[in-house]
Amino acid sequence: MGSDLDRQIQTLLQCKIITEAEVKELCLKAREILVEESNVQRVDAPVTVCGDIHGQFHDLKELFAVGGECPKTNYLFMGDFVDRGHHSVETFLLLLALKVRYPDRITLIRGNHESRQITKVYGFYDECFQKFGSANVWRYCCEIFDYLSLSAIIDDRIFCVHGGLSPSINTIDQIRTIDRMQEVPHNGAMCDLLWSDPDPDSCTGWGLSPRGAGFLFGESVAKPFLHTNGLELIARAHQLVMEGYKLMFDETVVTVWSAPNYCYRCGNVAAILQIDSNLERNYAIFKESDRNSTNSRTNPQREGPPDYFL
Amino acid sequence: MANNADTFVAPVKCIKDESKDLPFFQTSEAYARIISYIQALNTAVANRKVSDPIPVSEPVTKIIALLDTLDSWITLVPPKPDPQRFGNLAFRDYIGMFEEKSTELLEALLPQNLHVAIKEISPYLTQGLGHGTRIDYGSGHELSFVAWLSCLEMIGFLQHGDHAAVVLRVFVRYLELVRKLQRTYQLEPAGSHGVWGLDDYQFLPYLWGSSQLKDNERLRPIAVMQVPLLEQYAPDYLYFRAIQSIHE
Numbered sequence: 130m131g132s133d134l135d136r137q138i139q140t141l142l143q144c145k146i147i148t149e150a151e152v153k154e155l156c157l158k159a160r161e162i163l164v165e166e167s168n169v170q171r172v173d174a175p176v177t178v179c180g181d182i183h184g185q186f187h188d189l190k191e192l193f194a195v196g197g198e199c200p201k202t203n204y205l206f207m208g209d210f211v212d213r214g215h216h217s218v219e220t221f222l223l224l225l226a227l228k229v230r231y232p233d234r235i236t237l238i239r240g241n242h243e244s245r246q247i248t249k250v251y252g253f254y255d256e257c258f259q260k261f262g263s264a265n266v267w268r269y270c271c272e273i274f275d276y277l278s279l280s281a282i283i284d285d286r287i288f289c290v291h292g293g294l295s296p297s298i299n300t301i302d303q304i305r306t307i308d309r310m311q312e313v314p315h316n317g318a319m320c321d322l323l324w325s326d327p328d329p330d331s332c333t334g335w336g337l338s339p340r341g342a343g344f345l346f347g348e349s350v351a352k353p354f355l356h357t358n359g360l361e362l363i364a365r366a367h368q369l370v371m372e373g374y375k376l377m378f379d380e381t382v383v384t385v386w387s388a389p390n391y392c393y394r395c396g397n398v399a400a401i402l403q404i405d406s407n408l409e410r411n412y413a414i415f416k417e418s419d420r421n422s423t424n425s426r427t428n429p430q431r432e433g434p435p436d437y438f439l
Numbered sequence: 440m441a442n443n444a445d446t447f448v449a450p451v452k453c454i455k456d457e458s459k460d461l462p463f464f465q466t467s468e469a470y471a472r473i474i475s476y477i478q479a480l481n482t483a484v485a486n487r488k489v490s491d492p493i494p495v496s497e498p499v500t501k502i503i504a505l506l507d508t509l510d511s512w513i514t515l516v517p518p519k520p521d522p523q524r525f526g527n528l529a530f531r532d533y534i535g536m537f538e539e540k541s542t543e544l545l546e547a548l549l550p551q552n553l554h555v556a557i558k559e560i561s562p563y564l565t566q567g568l569g570h571g572t573r574i575d576y577g578s579g580h581e582l583s584f585v586a587w588l589s590c591l592e593m594i595g596f597l598q599h600g601d602h603a604a605v606v607l608r609v610f611v612r613y614l615e616l617v618r619k620l621q622r623t624y625q626l627e628p629a630g631s632h633g634v635w636g637l638d639d640y641q642f643l644p645y646l647w648g649s650s651q652l653k654d655n656e657r658l659r660p661i662a663v664m665q666v667p668l669l670e671q672y673a674p675d676y677l678y679f680r681a682i683q684s685i686h687e
Binding site for chain 2: 183184212213214215246250251252255256315330339340341368369370371372375384392393394395397
């Protein structure tokens, strides 16, 4: 079993897919591990915190090159592993395989894209169909999405969540009471945690989110939340950042974005947040992989013309 | 929309719960109207080049002048130099200015007897250039602009005879405006499908653009992969211009 998993990891590291039967088994094993995790998963420093990946597999390899290989480096990924990029399948399965192999060295929390509704539109479903010939792998992965934690807390001081805060949630304990093992709801606390955005340009508390899910929250919401819960930082992802990371609200909230040259067009750099055992923080920046030039959209890598094209 | 004073109302967002409201919308009269408008425009430009001589009415000329005005405002709201998350915050000011002046713009565009419709049609126009808070642009904004154009036909400002000009003059001018906004303010692609879609921002240039090339025997879809052909055909064909714009 262990050597199978190692072999699968080696396959995935080369950006090659494993079989559907292997995916099914991997997901079964992953479920057993994830079901035991809390809605607010406790993580020990040192750990490296990462933002959205969105199927940019070769850039994930860059991330590991900069941050160190797993399990030598401990990792926490804040969701949005899939959609938009070329390799959502390889990206998610690699991270999942690493989780099964080294469950205490890597933590995966849920992003708003880890959802059936969203992945049907933004590419993961299509990619699964293209690579496996059916929707089965997509279904297995969507079931795993339901088991992913909603958030993590590092040494009781750094709170990590994909989107942001919720008007329904004042304390970390309240998050623990959520029944998370379901499709991401359209509203409510679980939805807000995965969809909200900090809004540094409004000093007022809560605002309606133009995304149509979650809320905007200002400094007057973030600071009391930190204070009430004894936190020093909220790390989150969910929003594209040109410089890879962005600090807000007197450096109490940070957005970390880990997909360089997003959609192979946006021209941004990516970042990871390296937290050492003293909770000292360092932001490491990285650019897109050279491998991407052969994978950009101007050179479609599919065999034969895309269905819609001819 | 009848030409009756009390039937114009400011539009409100009706699609809130996607699972219920979207299927409802898809069987609604509004949906039928916008789809049939897009299809009518599609028919009007079949096998036609941008440089083809087509009738250009006064209303069409006035709409292009309105787009020229919107374009000229970009220099009045230059991008802010200080570091931003991604999109430039100056775009908020640009959209703010646009929203403030939209009634004035529409009063100058439309004859007096149609001013009563302004409160209903104005939001479709002001939401046609991107989102001021998110600082992004996507195919939904493009659709909003086309919805505005269809409103202009519904109230009688534009006619059936304007269909070809609406695509080959008005929409072409609109695309140049929004591409400039996307570049200048570094607008985020809203709802992009990444590599699972051809374009991060636009959709209709591919639909109407394919109609332009419908019976074209010389140009095959693979031609868009060749840069010299892009340069040659972009001025006349929306499809080629859209692909050229991606490369820019």
